[in-house]
Amino acid sequence: MPEPRCPHCGCPLAELLPDSVHPSAEGKVGYRRCACGAWLVEIGGIVVGTTGLARS
Numbered sequence: 001m002p003e004p005r006c007p008h009c010g011c012p013l014a015e016l017l018p019d020s021v022h023p024s025a026e027g028k029v030g031y032r033r034c035a036c037g038a039w040l041v042e043i044g045g046i047v048v049g050t051t052g053l054a055r056s
């Protein structure tokens with residue numbers, strides 16, 4: 001199983017601190033702020049989406 005990474009910059013999720021975690025029907029939904037400025041949305045340790053990309 002590949003290590004979950006930021007799809008934008010490739011930063012491993014394990015190096016990012018979880019900002020907030022919310023329980024849901026699918027499992028724990030976590031949000032992490034990546035060094036590249038994106039918010040990574042993860043469910044059960046898998047990145048399911050990103051949001052809040054820094055505009056440059």
Ligand SMILES: [Zn+2]
Pocket residue numbers: 006007008009010011034035036037038
């Ligand atoms: Zn990133």
